[in-house]
Amino acid sequence: MRHRQAIALAAVALVGLTGCDGPDPNNLETYYDDPVPTSSTPPAAAETPVGPAKAAPVTPDLGALAQRALLSDADVAEEGVQPASGETSGCLTDGISATSRTATWRYPSGSVLRHRVAAYPDESAADAVARAGCAGKTVSVPAQAGVDRQRAWCEGKTCTVLLAKGRLVSGLTVSASTETRAVDAAKRLLPAMAAKLAAQP
Numbered sequence: 001m002r003h004r005q006a007i008a009l010a011a012v013a014l015v016g017l018t019g020c021d022g023p024d025p026n027n028l029e030t031y032y033d034d035p036v037p038t039s040s041t042p043p044a045a046a047e048t049p050v051g052p053a054k055a056a057p058v059t060p061d062l063g064a065l066a067q068r069a070l071l072s073d074a075d076v077a078e079e080g081v082q083p084a085s086g087e088t089s090g091c092l093t094d095g096i097s098a099t100s101r102t103a104t105w106r107y108p109s110g111s112v113l114r115h116r117v118a119a120y121p122d123e124s125a126a127d128a129v130a131r132a133g134c135a136g137k138t139v140s141v142p143a144q145a146g147v148d149r150q151r152a153w154c155e156g157k158t159c160t161v162l163l164a165k166g167r168l169v170s171g172l173t174v175s176a177s178t179e180t181r182a183v184d185a186a187k188r189l190l191p192a193m194a195a196k197l198a199a200q201p
Contacts, residue, residue, distance in 0.1 A: 060201065062099040062119035062121055062167060063098060063099050063100075063101070063119065065119055065167070065168060065200050065201075066099060066100055066101045066117040066118060066119045066168060067101045067117075068196070068199070068200060069117045069168055069170055069196045069197050069199075069200050070101045070102075070103055070115060070116075070117045070196070071103060071115045071172075071189065071192060071193065071196065072103075073105075075189075075192045075196075076105055076113065076115075076189065076192075078188075079105070079107065079113065079185065079188070079189070080107065080108060081105035081106060081107050081113055082105060082106055083103070083104070083105055084104045084105055084106040084112070085104055099118065099119035099120075099121065100116060100117065100118035100119065101116070101117050102114065102115070102116040102117075103115050103116075107176075109176075109177060111174065111175055111176040111177060111181070111182075111185075112173075112174070112175045113172070113173075113174050113185065113189075114172070114173045114174075115170070115171070115172050115173075115189075115193070116170075116171045116173075117168055117169070117170050117171070118168070118169050118171070119167050119168055120167050120168075120169065121167065124148070124164070124166070124167065125148065125149075125164035125165060125166060125167055125168050125169045126148040126149040126164045128164065128169050129149045129150070129151055129162045129163075129164040129169055130149060132151065132162060134151075134153040134155075134160055134162075135153070135155045136153045136154050136155025136156070136158075137153065137154055137155075138151070138152065138153055139152045139153060139154045139159065139183060140152070141161055141183070141186060141187055141190060142187060142190060144163060144190055144191065144193070144194035145194065145198075146165065146194055146195075146197065146198030147163045147164060147165045147194055147197055147198070148164045148165050148166070149162075149163075149164040150162065150163045150164070152186070154179050154182065154183060156179065157175060157176055157177060157178055157179050157181075157182055158173060158174070158175040158176075158182060159173070159174050159176075159179065159182040159183050159186050160172065160173045160174075161186045161190060161193075163190075163193055163194055163197055165197040165198065165200065166200065166201070168197055168200060170193045170194075170196070170197050172186055172189055172190075172193060174186050
């Protein structure tokens with residue numbers, strides 16, 4: 001009998017010892033493992049590098065270009081002319097108005113000097129000069145540097161010279177007492193016309 005009681009006590013003691021090794025069911029801090037932290041925030045999307053915005057191409061103000069290429073009173077001062085009014089004629093007459101500029105001067109003798117600069121938005125100025133149909137005969141004038149094309153005509157005592165560069169056509173018409181005087185006046189003013197054209201983009 002005593003032998004059975006001793007075995008029972010030993011079993012109880014063994015159970016008690018092994019129970020001390022496990023977690024205390026009454027101690028919530030040690031019984032459960034710490035939960036793995038989770039985040040409710042979705043991962044940030046990868047950023048795609050954005051380059052600088054491309055600037056829209058700048059369209060030049062053709063009217064302003066024509067104005068800058070137009071001869072001024074100072075450019076023709078040595079001709080002894082005075083500002084005057086009058087309509088363009090001959091090779092300088094076309095459908096362009098908003099993109100063209102015109103200036104007119106008069107000599108003391110009554111001869112007339114007209115200068116017109118026209119901008120061509122849809123074709124090159126050289127093509128416009130090539131297809132120009134001025135009346136009269138072709139005349140020779142000194143070739144000007146910095147221009148794409150030039151042509152000259154005389155009809156009676158009126159002579160016209162056209163210079164082209166980029167989108168601009170610079171046209172000079174001189175109506176004088178003789179053809180020779182008209183051509184000579186045009187020759188004197190050609191360098192100033194070409195220089196003004198060459199200065200434009």
